Amino acid sequence: MKKHAFFSLILTLFVSLLVGSCGTDSDTEKQTQKVLLVSFDGFMNQYLDRNPTPNFDRFIESGTRAEYLVPVFPTKTFPNHYSLATGLLVENHGIISNSFPDDSLGARFSYGPPDGSPNDERWWEGEPIWITAENQGKTSATMFWPGSEASIDGVQPTKWKPYDGSVDNYARIDSVMSWLNPSGETDADFATLYFSDVDSRGHSFGPESDEVDESVVQADSLVGYLWDSIEAAGLRNELNVIIVSDHGMAELSDDRVIFLDELIDLGQVEIVDMTPVAMLKPLGETADQIYRALKENEQNYRVYKKEDLPARYGFTNHYRIPEIIMIADVGYTITSRDFYEDRGLIAATHGFDHEAPEMRTIFMANGPAFPAGQTIPPISALDLYEMMAHLLHLEPANNDGKLPEILD
Ligand code: AMP
Ligand code: ZN
Ligand code: ZN
Secondary structure (H helix, E strand, O other): OOHHHHHHHHHHHHHHHHHHHHHHHHHHHHHHOEEEEEEEOOOEHHHHOOOOOHHHHHHHHOOEEEOOEEOOOOOOHHHHHHHHHHOOOHHHHOOOOOEEEEOOOOEEEEOOOOOOHHHOHHHOOOOOHHHHHHHOOOOEEEEOOOOOOOOEOOEOOOEEOOOOOOOOHHHHHHHHHHHHOOOOOOOOOEEEEEEOHHHHHHHHHOOOOHHHHHHHHHHHHHHHHHHHHHHHOOOOOOEEEEEEOOOOOEEOOOOOEEEHHHOOOHHHEEEEEOOOEEEEEEOOOOHHHHHHHHHHOOOOEEEEEHHHOOHHHOOOOOOOOOOEEEEEOOOOEEEOHHHHHHHOOOOEEOOOOOOOHHHOEOEEEEOOOOOOOEEEOOEEHHHHHHHHHHHOOOOOOOOOOOOOHHHO
């Protein structure tokens, strides 16, 4: 062999080795980046600052935290979890509250038993991340998430569970870890975990209560257990864990009650949802009259015709949104005299304006894609879908979010 031919052979071998090994590295990286999305329902941003939370602290110190997460409107559990999963404004995914009717389906969506509507795919529009993953050859596994029980265009997560609030929280983690385990049968790329206790305590005892603090400390020990399980499974360098919540919590008071039946004739409206956002569908030709009556007495709430709702609410362009939207000021309850006298008030709730400070909630992430010790500016619930699609190397479906700069 001539000398230059020899060198060119060596060069070709060297280059192909280099290119080959780069290809293998990035392929390996592509195959091994996993995402676990965790929700602690109803977790106000400030809960972390006033409680001893060594495990959250450890997670944050070696990961990335946002100043806070801004939910979508209305700040209820189902609309928000589904926006987190799809990156869509509520007007673009159609889950307008936790419970609402759809005349064209002749049914009422309701998350509680017995009617089981969360399983019916006709309610859920858009494409949640677990479906994007499944459609692009990845595997997803959900241990509870609103929407995960329905098939979307016939597709479901590889593993999913019907919601059962009585399943022990530690057992939820054990199941998800077995699904994520590379040597397990599922070897999931994407998984979810959901915990409801902080929200339930907030509703029953108020956001300032000892009972909430106790549940925050319990949540902290779940984070510790999760962290140790990830370590034991050898997944620290492959798994990006994102911890979020869906909204904050605001205290209610008997001094802050709006009686709807003292403002309008309830016989003239269908009540799609009552509080803290009253969604009213006028019956017959009464829309102007009802709107005017509410507008004239606009105290401790704001009332809009849906087409006049400021665009920042993202709550206009869906046929399930009725004509009149009345938003209580934070801490106020909209009710009727009878209902109030019969049932009284719970200690606290959510659902208010998504930009209210009380509705702010948490975002933190830890894993190979997230720099340590960083605090990023406030993030929107809408941005999680793009973020997760990016981490999983998926082509995102149309959505209303943007990739946070930290991963850009
Ligand atoms: P909220 O009424 O908005 O406070 O919603 C919180 C409650 O929603 C939780 O306490 C659970 O009972 C319920 N929940 C959360 N996720 C699901 C789910 N995937 N399916 C059915 N119910 C759920
Ligand atoms: Zn919630
Ligand atoms: Zn709640």
